[in-house]
Structures are given as C-alpha cells and as structure tokens.
Amino acid sequence: MASRIDKLIDQAERTNEAIRNLTALVLPLITQAAPPPVKRATAIAPRIQEEGAEAYFDALRGVVQLIEDTPDNVRRNNPITTAKKVRSTAQKRNDKMQSQAFEMANSALRKTNGQLRKGKTQRDVAVRAQKELKRMKNGSKRSTRKGQVRKTARRAYEGPRKSGGGRRGR
Numbered sequence: 001m002a003s004r005i006d007k008l009i010d011q012a013e014r015t016n017e018a019i020r021n022l023t024a025l026v027l028p029l030i031t032q033a034a035p036p037p038v039k040r041a042t043a044i045a046p047r048i049q050e051e052g053a054e055a056y057f058d059a060l061r062g063v064v065q066l067i068e069d070t071p072d073n074v075r076r077n078n079p080i081t082t083a084k085k086v087r088s089t090a091q092k093r094n095d096k097m098q099s100q101a102f103e104m105a106n107s108a109l110r111k112t113n114g115q116l117r118k119g120k121t122q123r124d125v126a127v128r129a130q131k132e133l134k135r136m137k138n139g140s141k142r143s144t145r146k147g148q149v150r151k152t153a154r155r156a157y158e159g160p161r162k163s164g165g166g167r168r169g170r
Helices: 002-032 036-069 072-076 089-109 122-138 151-158
Strands: none
Touching (some): 002 036
C-alpha cells in the first residue's frame, strides 16, 4: 500500500514541477504588458506558489506517514470505517415474507416463459405482492365476510323484530 501511495505522491510532485516550469515561461510574457502594480504582484507569485506546494506535499506526506504508522488491527477495528447496520429479527422476517409475497405475485401474474400476462404491469405485481404480504401478516387468506350479508341489511329486509323477551321486557 505504501508503495502505491509513494508513486502517487511522486506523480503529483512531477505534475507540480511541470506546472511551475510552465508558469516560469508564461509569467514573463504576461508581465511585459502589465501595469506596475501587477508586475510587483507577479514578482512574488513564484515564491508563493513554491511555498504553497511545499506545505501541501509536507501535509500529504504527514498523512501517509500517519496511516503507515497506524497498526493494521486498529485500522480494521475502526468503528467509523466498518460500521455495519444491525437488522432486527422482525426486519429479517418481514424481508423473507416480502420475498415470498413477490414470488407468489410473480407466479400469478406471469406466464411460464417469464413474460407478464397481457394487460398486467410491474406495478400490478408490486400491488399484489403488498396485498399478499398483508394477508400473510394477518394470517388469513381471504376475507371471511365474502358472500355474507350484514346484520343491519338483513334486519332492514326482514322488517321490525317481533316483540318478546328483550332487555326492557316489552
């Protein structure tokens, strides 16, 4: 690892040297036609650039040295870099049920060759999978009231109740 980092630093230093050489060639051309305040400013520009590059590479080498001096076990056990999300048992169970629900929905809405049935979209598969998941969580296959008539509707159809042993003794 250290050799790759050293190569990258060397390459960056070579690039910086090439930029300095190019600046040394171009700067005199620019300053010839410039007013006196610009000429004074450009006179100190190479020194500023040199000091900035030196500070940058010193800091870069310091970071590399710090990484190299850090023991491997500390780098591996660093909680910042290796934080893993802990999933609860309920989340895992829900994922498994959702996977089963999608399998059921896909098997119902796709042909044997894998194409969706005519008029069906992936949205239909997802909606059906959500319904299947809800049924699986509730533990029932279908609604038990299918085909039944509500009591209030039956009473309205049958008419008033016959009087007899109610709570108030009618």
